[in-house]
Amino acid sequence: MFENLTEKLQRAFKHLRGQGTLTEENIQEAMREIRVALLEADVNLNVVKELIDHIRDKAVGAEVMTALSPSEQVIKIVRDELIALLGKDTARFKFAPQPPTVILMAGLQGSGKTTTTGKLAAWLKKGGHRPILVSVDVYRPAAREQLKVVAKSIDAKIYEGDLKGEQPGSKLVERLANEARREARNFGFDTLIVDTAGRLHVDEELMTEMEQLKKLLNPQEILFVADAMTGQDAVNSAQDFHKRLGLTGVVLTKMDGDARGGAALSIRHVTGQPIKFIGTGEKPDAFEPFHPDRIVGRILG
Ligand code: GDP
Numbered sequence: 001m002f003e004n005l006t007e008k009l010q011r012a013f014k015h016l017r018g019q020g021t022l023t024e025e026n027i028q029e030a031m032r033e034i035r036v037a038l039l040e041a042d043v044n045l046n047v048v049k050e051l052i053d054h055i056r057d058k059a060v061g062a063e064v065m066t067a068l069s070p071s072e073q074v075i076k077i078v079r080d081e082l083i084a085l086l087g088k089d090t091a092r093f094k095f096a097p098q099p100p101t102v103i104l105m106a107g108l109q110g111s112g113k114t115t116t117t118g119k120l121a122a123w124l125k126k127g128g129h130r131p132i133l134v135s136v137d138v139y140r141p142a143a144r145e146q147l148k149v150v151a152k153s154i155d156a157k158i159y160e161g162d163l164k165g166e167q168p169g170s171k172l173v174e175r176l177a178n179e180a181r182r183e184a185r186n187f188g189f190d191t192l193i194v195d196t197a198g199r200l201h202v203d204e205e206l207m208t209e210m211e212q213l214k215k216l217l218n219p220q221e222i223l224f225v226a227d228a229m230t231g232q233d234a235v236n237s238a239q240d241f242h243k244r245l246g247l248t249g250v251v252l253t254k255m256d257g258d259a260r261g262g263a264a265l266s267i268r269h270v271t272g273q274p275i276k277f278i279g280t281g282e283k284p285d286a287f288e289p290f291h292p293d294r295i296v297g298r299i300l301g
Pocket of ligand 1: 107108109110111112113114115116198253254255256257278279280281282286
């Protein structure tokens with residue numbers, strides 16, 4: 001990811017090398033190249049516009065700086081603006097003052113939600129927590145089975161519950177969620193991660209169910225799992241989920257793939273919610289908190 005963007009940005013900076021000072025003309029030329037590089041990386045159009053405006057304003061105002069060469073000045077400005085776009089600092093993970101902390105995992109089918117639920121549990125365990133997992137996808141037995149396999153692979157506790165042949169629907173979802181929370185309280189698990197049903201598209205039924213779960217569980221974190229490979233679709237669905245649910249953060253998966261990186265660079269700005277973690281592979285440990293400065297360092301090469 002980002003290889004193309006890195007290459008194009010470097011080309012833009014290179015054109016500034018050998019210039020004595022930043023002039024209106026060479027700034028315009030660099031901005032044009034940076035704009036094209038961002039658009040080709042599939043960054044959201046509004047995000048590109050705003051970013052370029054900020055960079056241009058700063059570059060024009062930076063003319064008097066003499067300690068740095070023109071290309072160094074522009075690189076620094078681009079770095080600062082990209083970091084600001086991604087939210088500056090690593091977003092904190094919120095824990096409940098009184099355990100259990102409840103984490104609701106949201107996302108479309110195939111985004112990596114179940115895998116991420118396991119990764120998050122492994123990350124919490126590493127940090128000294130005692131997570132318990134539950135899948136409330138009562139519509140797809142395979143999904144519940146998958147979480148069981150994931151939990152086993154990281155040696156995490158799962159609350160399976162007994163469906164008792166009950167009709168799949170919101171009543172059953174709420175019963176399972178309630179039971180899992182009780183299990184967490186009774187047996188000293190300090191974090192409950194709820195893997196929810198995914199759909200191929202955002203639909204009313206899914207949103208209503210998520211709203212009900214939010215009301216019932218009052219989660220500290222509602223994390224939207226988005227597949228970075230799907231580009232602007234990931235950004236749009238994150239926005240839809242945020243409007244209905246009020247997300248607390250995003251997990252961008254498949255950052256190890258060959259996506260162009262536009263989703264990673266747009267999602268924070270479009271939803272207003274921070275990327276809290278990224279998934280970088282299929283294995284449980286291919287997961288890390290998102291550090292804006294590190295990603296920008298990688299982009300700028
Ligand atoms: P769900 O339907 O949203 O629960 O998605 P799954 O957790 O089943 O993941 C769908 C596919 O994406 C699986 O094959 C996962 O192994 C894969 N996957 C999930 N996260 C990542 C990631 O960060 N990188 C890569 N390469 N694959 C991932």
